[in-house]
Amino acid sequence: MSTKGGVAARVYALCEPLAEELGLAVWDVQYQKEGSEWVLRIYIDKEGGVGIDDCVAMSHALDPVLDREDPVPQEYVLEVSSPGLNRKLTRPEHFEAYMDEPVRVRxxxxxxEGTRELEGLLIGYEDGKLELQLDEETGVTLEKKELAWVCALDDIDL
Structure with a gap:
């Protein structure tokens, strides 16, 4: 088992070539404890959207690689799914892809003034700082460390 990077980073690196062979892209990898179980969640994407067959194909391709490379130190549940419409933006390339698009920030x-969620256009992301245009007159700059999450709002016209 490799010791460089966290579990999610190691699994992401293992997933990328497999996803590419299947015509998919890895959107994100999360490894977290939920209740008494550890969950390894792989989010995949492709042009036109991901179906159940894509998730099954990725899972079947990934299982033997995870068994061989053993990047996870304990028992876990593997889930492969689509990031969904209101997908969370977690990597710099996500923010770049959604520039000038509506997002929700928690x-x-x-x-x-007590506000905990904001919606606006993503107009900048650099060096861990996110810039949102909330309306025609109001913008805000937030540090990544202030953010619980950011998600795309593909179905909203701001």
Missing amino acids: LIRPLE
């Missing part, structure tokens, strides 16, 4: 701590 803050770890509320702003002074």
Whole structure:
């Protein structure tokens, strides 16, 4: 088992070539404890959307690689799915792909006036700083460390 990077980073590296062979892209990999179980969640994507057959194919391709490489230190549940319509943006390339698109941001701590969620156009992301245009007159810059999550809002016109 490799010791460089966390479990999610190691599994992401294992997933990328497999996904490419299947005509898919890896959107994200999460490894977290949920209740008493560890869950390894692989989010895949492709032009036109992901179906159940894509998830099954990725799971079947990944199982023997995970068994051979053993990147996960304990028992876990493997889930392969689509990131969904309101997908969470977690990597720099996600923010780049959704530039000038509507997003929803959830803050770890509320702003002074008590607001904890914001919606606006993503107009910048650099060096861990996210810029949102909330309306025609109001913009805000937030540090990544202030964010609980950011998700795309593909179905909203701001």
